[in-house]
Amino acid sequence: MTPAAYTATEGGALLVVAIVLPVIGMLAIFALGLRRAERIAYLVLPVGLLVALAIAADVARSGAAVTYVLGGWQPPLGIALRADGLSVTLMVLTAVVLCAVGLVARGSFSTPPDKAEARSPMVFWTLILGLWCALNTVFLSQDLFNLFVALELLTFSAVPLVCLDGRRETLQAALRYLLFALIGSVLYLMGAALLYGAYGTLDLAGLRLLARNDLATSVALGLMIAGLMAKAALFPLHLWLPPAHAGAPAAASAVLSALVVKAPFFIILRLWFDVAPQPANAMAAQMLAWLGIASILFCSVMALRQARLKLMIAYSTVAQLGYLFLMFPLVMASDAPTAWESVGWTGGVLQLVSHALAKASMFLAAGLIAEALGHDRIENLDGAMSVVPISVAAFGLAGLSLMGLPPSGGFVAKLMLLTAATETANWWIAAAILLGGILAASYVFRVLNRAMAAPASDFACKASIPLYRELTVLGLAICAVVLGFVPLQPFAFLGIGRVGLP
Amino acid sequence: MIGSTTLYGLCATGLVAIGLYGLVLHPSPLRKVIAFNLLGSGTFILFGVAAQRGAAAGLLADPVPQAMVITGIVVAFAATAVAVALLLRLVESGGSTLEPSAPDPQDDRPS
Numbered sequence: 197m198t199p200a201a202y203t204a205t206e207g208g209a210l211l212v213v214a215i216v217l218p219v220i221g222m223l224a225i226f227a228l229g230l231r232r233a234e235r236i237a238y239l240v241l242p243v244g245l246l247v248a249l250a251i252a253a254d255v256a257r258s259g260a261a262v263t264y265v266l267g268g269w270q271p272p273l274g275i276a277l278r279a280d281g282l283s284v285t286l287m288v289l290t291a292v293v294l295c296a297v298g299l300v301a302r303g304s305f306s307t308p309p310d311k312a313e314a315r316s317p318m319v320f321w322t323l324i325l326g327l328w329c330a331l332n333t334v335f336l337s338q339d340l341f342n343l344f345v346a347l348e349l350l351t352f353s354a355v356p357l358v359c360l361d362g363r364r365e366t367l368q369a370a371l372r373y374l375l376f377a378l379i380g381s382v383l384y385l386m387g388a389a390l391l392y393g394a395y396g397t398l399d400l401a402g403l404r405l406l407a408r409n410d411l412a413t414s415v416a417l418g419l420m421i422a423g424l425m426a427k428a429a430l431f432p433l434h435l436w437l438p439p440a441h442a443g444a445p446a447a448a449s450a451v452l453s454a455l456v457v458k459a460p461f462f463i464i465l466r467l468w469f470d471v472a473p474q475p476a477n478a479m480a481a482q483m484l485a486w487l488g489i490a491s492i493l494f495c496s497v498m499a500l501r502q503a504r505l506k507l508m509i510a511y512s513t514v515a516q517l518g519y520l521f522l523m524f525p526l527v528m529a530s531d532a533p534t535a536w537e538s539v540g541w542t543g544g545v546l547q548l549v550s551h552a553l554a555k556a557s558m559f560l561a562a563g564l565i566a567e568a569l570g571h572d573r574i575e576n577l578d579g580a581m582s583v584v585p586i587s588v589a590a591f592g593l594a595g596l597s598l599m600g601l602p603p604s605g606g607f608v609a610k611l612m613l614l615t616a617a618t619e620t621a622n623w624w625i626a627a628a629i630l631l632g633g634i635l636a637a638s639y640v641f642r643v644l645n646r647a648m649a650a651p652a653s654d655f656a657c658k659a660s661i662p663l664y665r666e667l668t669v670l671g672l673a674i675c676a677v678v679l680g681f682v683p684l685q686p687f688a689f690l691g692i693g694r695v696g697l698p
Numbered sequence: 699m700i701g702s703t704t705l706y707g708l709c710a711t712g713l714v715a716i717g718l719y720g721l722v723l724h725p726s727p728l729r730k731v732i733a734f735n736l737l738g739s740g741t742f743i744l745f746g747v748a749a750q751r752g753a754a755a756g757l758l759a760d761p762v763p764q765a766m767v768i769t770g771i772v773v774a775f776a777a778t779a780v781a782v783a784l785l786l787r788l789v790e791s792g793g794s795t796l797e798p799s800a801p802d803p804q805d806d807r808p809s
Contacts, residue, residue, distance in 0.1 A: 273762065341766050348773045352780060359784070364791040371727055371784045378734050378777055379721055385770060386714070386741045392763060393748035 202276040202338075202401070207254040208264030211277040211336050214247050214287065218329040222322050230318040234306045237321040241298045244328065245291040252284040261693025271399035276338040280693030282536075282545065283335040286462065289549055290331050292675070293454050293556045294324065299668045300560045301447035316360050320448070326353035327451060334459040340388045340398040340420075343463055344381065347427065351377040354456045357448040358440045369439035376426050376436040380460070383423030390416035400470055409473040417472055418480070424467075427460035430484075430521060431491035434514045438498075441510040446563020449506065453513040454556035458548055461520055468524065469535050470694075481524035489628040491518030496635035500642070505562045505572040508639055509555070512598060515632060516551045520544055522613055522625050529620035536691040539619070543612025545690055550605025550679045554597035557672035561591040564666060565647070570658035574643055579651025586666035588647045593673035595640035597680075600633040605679025612684065706747045713740030727788075731781045738774040742767045 221240035225233045254262050261280040268274070279287070305317040330353055333346035351374070359370040392398055394412045407413055429437040437457070441449050468476060492515050499511035526540030535541050564587040565580050566572040581588050597606030610629055617626040700708075713736050720733025749763035 341769070345769065345773065348777070352776060355780060355784075359787075362787065362791075364788070367784060367788045367791060371781065371788065374777070374781055374784065375721070375727070375730055375734070378781075379737075381773075381777075382717075382734065382737045382741055385738075386744060389741060389744040389748055389763070392745070392766075393751060396760070 201270050202263050202265050202278070204265050204268075205258070205260070205263050207251065207262055208277070210247060210251050210254070211262060211264045211279055212266075214244070214251065214332045215277075215329055215336065217244050217247060218325040218332070221325045222329075225318065225322050225325075233318045233321040234302070237298060237325060240325060241291075241295045245288075245295055248284070248287040248291040251279050252288050255279060255281060255284050255692055256689065259692060271339065271402055272397035275342050276399065276401075277336045278338050278693070279336055281687075281690045282462075282465075282694070285545075285549065285690060286335050286458070287332060289552055290328065290335075290455055293552060293672070294328055294451065296668050296672050297447050297450050297556065297560065298324070300450075300563070300665050302665070304445070304447065319356060320360060320445075323353045323357050324451065327357075327456065331455060331459055334462060338400045340391065340400070340403075343466075344385055344388060347384065347460065347463070348381055350456060350459055351381065351427075354452055357452065358444045360445050360448060363443070365439065366443035369436070369443045373436045373440040376433065380423040380426035383419045383426070385423075387416040387418070387420030387423070390419070400466065403471045407471060407473045413473065414477065417467055420467055421464055421480075421484075424460040424464050425487070428457050428464070429514050429517060430487050431494055431514070431518065432487075434491065434495065437514055438507055438510040441513060441559075442504065442506040446506070446559055446566065449510070449563070450556040450559035453510065453559055454552040457513070457517060458552060461517070461548070469527075469541075476524075476528060478525070478528060481528050484521045485525045485622075485625060488518040488521030489624065491515060491521070492628050492632040493635070496632055496639065499639045500635060503573060503575065505566065505574055505577070505643065506559070508574065508643070509558050509562055512558075512636065512639065513555055515636070516547070516555070516598060519547050519551075519610070519613065519629070519632070522617070522629070525622060526613065526616040526620055526625065529622065530616060532686070534691070534694070536694050537686050538616065539612045539686065540616035542686040542690065543609050543616060546605060546612065546679065546682070547609035550597050550609055550676050553672055553676035553679070554594040554604075554606060557590050557669050557676065558594040558598075560669045560672070561587040561594065564661050564669060565591070567659050568657055568661055574646055577643065577646040578649035579655045580647040581649075582651055583657045584661055584666060586663075586670050587661070588644070590666070590670040590673040591647070592640070592644055593670070593677055595636075595644070597676040599637040599640060600629075601637070603677055603680035605676050605682075607680050608682060608684060615684075703747055703750055706743055706750070710740045710743035710747060713737070713743065715740075727781075727785055731778060731785070734781075735774065735778060738770070742770055745770070 217240060221236055224236050251262060261278050264277045266275045305320040330346050330350035337343050337346060355370050355374045358373055359366040388398060390412055395403060395406045426433040441452050444452060495511045495514040499508045502508040502511060523540045523544030527535045527538050530538035530540055532538035564584055568583045569580060597604040600606045600610035614626055614629050717733045717737025717740055721730050721737060724730055745763040745767045749760045
C-alpha cells in the first residue's frame with residue numbers, strides 16, 4: 197500500500213512563511229544589532245498574527261486543509277506541512293497570546309539608548325521568536341521526525357527563558373526542566389525509530405493507512421506518549437513545572453504555561469486520533485484519564501497551599517492540564533461517528549484554548565501585581581486592588597475560566613467534558629471535574645480576598661504601571677470570557693481536514 | 699550465531715537500559731547529562747538497525763534513518779551544551795549542584 201500523496205493547495209506557501217518569519221526575525225536581531233531586538237520583535241509579531249489569520253481564513257473559506265509539500269518531494273522521503281481546523285485554531289491562539297505578551301513585556305526587556313547592551317532583553321525577544329517558530333512547526337508538521345526537531349527547538353527556547361534573571365533557584369529549575377524534557381524527547385525518538393523500523397515511513401498520513409494493531413506499534417506509541425507526558429507535565433511527571441514556570445519572568449511564564457506545554461499535548465492528540473490503529477486501547481485511555489484526575493486533585497490542593505502567587509498559578513497550570521487528558525476515554529465511549537464530532541473532544545480542545553488565554557492573562561496580571569507591590573506573597577497582597585485594579589479584575593475574570601463558572605470558555609469546556617462523562621457513565625471523571633472546580637474556586641478566591649482587602653496604613657506602591665499594559669491583560673481575560681458564548685456543540689471548523697478513520 | 703542486526707539491537711537495548719538507569723537514579727546532574735548521551739546513543743543505534751533492515755523499500759540498506767541519526771546527534775549535542783552551560787552557571791553561583799536549596803523566607807523578590 198502506498199501512502200497517500202499530498203497535493204499542495206493554493207495558499208500552501210503561507211505555511212512556510214508562518215514557520216520562517218520568526219526565524220527571519222531572530223536572524224535580523226543578530227544581524228542588525230542586539231539593541232534593536234525589541235523593535236524587530238514588534239515588527240514580526242503583528243505580521244505573524246496576520247499570516248496566521250490569513251491561513252485561518254483560507255481554511256475557513258475552502259473548508260479543507262491547506263497543504264504544502266516541501267520542495268515538491270512527496271513523503272515518505274519528503275516532508276509535508278498541513279494546516280487543518282485544529283492547527284489553525286492553535287496558530288491563531290499562539291499569535292494572539294504572543295502579541296499580548298509582547299505588549300505587556302514592553303519596557304521590561306528593552307535596551308535604553310544610553311545604556312550598554314544587556315543580555316536579558318536580547319535573549320528574551322530572540323527566544324520568544326524561537327518559541328513561535330517551534331510552535332508553528334509543531335502545529336503544521338506531518339512528519340514524526342520533523343515534530344521531534346520542533347519539540348527540541350521548543351525545549352531549547354523555553355529552558356533559557358526560565359533562568360533569564362540568573363538566580364540560583366531559577367538555574368536549578370531550568371536544569372530540572374531540561375533533564376525532564378530530554379528524557380521525554382529520547383523516549384519520543386525511540387518510539388519514532390520503532391515506527392520507522394516497522395513501517396518505513398514517519399509521515400502521519402502514511403502511518404494512518406499502514407498502522408497495524410501489533411506489539412511493535414503499541415510499544416512505539418506507548419514510548420512516544422510517555423515521553424510527551426513528561427513534556428506536558430502530566431502527574432507524576434509534573435515535578436519540573438511549578439519551579440520552572442514560577443521562576444521565569446512573568447511575561448515568559450505566561451508563554452510557557454499558556455502555549456509551550458500545549459505543544460506536546462497537541463502531538464499526543466495527533467498520535468492518538470490520527471496514527472494509532474482504531475479502536476484505541478481502552479486501558480491506555482483509562483490510564484491517561486486517571487493520571488489526569490490525579491493531576492487535577494493533587495495539584496489543585498498544592499496550589500491551595502502555596503504562599504507565593506506565581507507558584508500557585510504554576511500548580512494551577514498542572515491541574516488544568518489534567519482536564520485535557522480526560523478526553524481520551526470520553527471520546528472512546530461516545531457514539532459520535534468521528535472523534536471530532538464528539539462532545540468530549542470539543543470540550544477538551546476548548547479547555548486547551550480557554551486555559552491558554554486565561555492562564556496567560558493570570559500570569560501577566562500576577563506579574564503586574566508583583567511589579568506594583570514589589571513582592572508576590574499572597575498573605576500581603578492587601579492594597580493591590582487600589583493600585584492595579586484592572587490587573588486584579590483580569591485575574592478574577594481569568595479565574596472564572598479556571599473554576600468553570602459562567603460566562604467563560606472554561607465553563608463551556610468543563611460543561612462539555614462533564615456532559616460527555618455523564619453520557620458515557622464515567623462517574624469518576626465527572627466527580628473529578630466538579631471537585632477540581634471547587635478547589636480552583638478556593639485558590640482563586642483566596643487571592644482575590646487578600647487583594648481586595650484594605651491596604652495597611654504604611655502601604656506604599658513600588659512602581660506605577662502604564663494603563664495599556666493592564667488593559668492588554670484585561671483583553672486576554674475578556675477573550676477567555678467571550679469563549680463562553682460559543683454554542684454547546686461540536687464545531688465544524690475544528691473538524692476541517694481531519695480525514696481518517698471513523 | 700546471532701545476526702548482526704540482532705546484535706546491534708541488543709547493544710541498543712543495553713545502552714538504553716544503562717542510560718535510563720543513570721538518568722533516573724543518579725543524583726549528580728553531570729552524570730545525568732552523560733547518561734542522557736548514552737540513552738541517545740542507544741536510540742541512534744536503533745535507527746541504524748532500522749536502516750540495515752531496509753524497511754522502506756526492501757533495499758539492502760535504507761539511507762533515510764542515517765540522515766535522521768545525524769540530525770539527532772546534532773540535537774543531542776546542542777542539548778548537552780545547554781545542560782553543561784546551565785551546570786557551569788550553577789557551580790559559579792556557589793554551593794552544591796545536588797540538592798535544591800530551600801527558598802529564603804525573607805526573600806522579597808517575586809519568585
